Amino acid sequence: MIFNTALSMFKSEKYGKVTLDKIAEASDTSVFAIKHNFHDKKELFRLIILLMIEPIEEELSDIYATTMEYSQKLVKAIELINNQLSVIIERNFEDHILSDLASVNQIQEEVEKWVDSVYLRFINLGYNTHDIDKKIQRETILSYIQAAVNIQKNKKFKAESFHFNHQLLHLFLYGLVGIPEIDYQNVDSLQLLEILTEKARREQPSSN
Numbered sequence: 001m002i003f004n005t006a007l008s009m010f011k012s013e014k015y016g017k018v019t020l021d022k023i024a025e026a027s028d029t030s031v032f033a034i035k036h037n038f039h040d041k042k043e044l045f046r047l048i049i050l051l052m053i054e055p056i057e058e059e060l061s062d063i064y065a066t067t068m069e070y071s072q073k074l075v076k077a078i079e080l081i082n083n084q085l086s087v088i089i090e091r092n093f094e095d096h097i098l099s100d101l102a103s104v105n106q107i108q109e110e111v112e113k114w115v116d117s118v119y120l121r122f123i124n125l126g127y128n129t130h131d132i133d134k135k136i137q138r139e140t141i142l143s144y145i146q147a148a149v150n151i152q153k154n155k156k157f158k159a160e161s162f163h164f165n166h167q168l169l170h171l172f173l174y175g176l177v178g179i180p181e182i183d184y185q186n187v188d189s190l191q192l193l194e195i196l197t198e199k200a201r202r203e204q205p206s207s208n
Contacts, residue, residue, distance in 0.1 A: 001027045002034055006044050007051070012094050015045070015103040042106075049110040052092045056084050060118060070131040074122050078149060081115060119145050 005027035009018050020031045020041055038044040063076050089107060090098065097103045123141050126132035132141065 002029055002037060003044070003047070007048050010045060010048055011092055011097070014097060014100045015106045016100075045106060046110050046113075049107065050114065052088055053085065053111075053114065056080060056088065059084075064122070064125065070126055070129050074126070077118065077122050078145065081118065082149065085111065085115070116142060116146075 002023065006018070006023050009023060009026065018041065020034050023041075023044075024031045024034055034044070038047065059080055060077055063073055063080070066073065068076075089111070093103075093107070098107075119142055120138060123132065123138050126141075127134055
């Protein structure tokens, strides 16, 4: 009852306007009961965000468990988050909530923590499958993924070319899993294809 009441209130009221007293009154319980079960308002809100993004978590679990190559898994995970996360947030919160700075900041804080935890999960997978060199620190890889994603979200880049963003992300990922160092700044799509094709040829087992 506490959780469902808080869920309804956070969806329709600004974060700063929702208090434990209001939740307690609306759920016919006490502030003590809320703190006993959920510690505080922030923790309750975090759990609500996690509930909202459960559908993405389920798809991420499917991607994680597939037999596709590691770089493909990482690309699919990043693209899934980019494509679905904002849709879910907009679907669950009323428009006036998403125009309130305090509410948006709180949503963003919880969402970013979750997103980083997902990226770290897939980075650890890369270590376990030996697709990522363990000498590269997790924080470094996480920072590069965040940078690539932020560039993709930039409206200027989006308007100019989705292909550019997609290629940039793939260049980063292929570099992460061991493509030899080259001057990526001057590489176009055709050259990239030739580089990857040549790499595939070199790695194919020779037949007698």
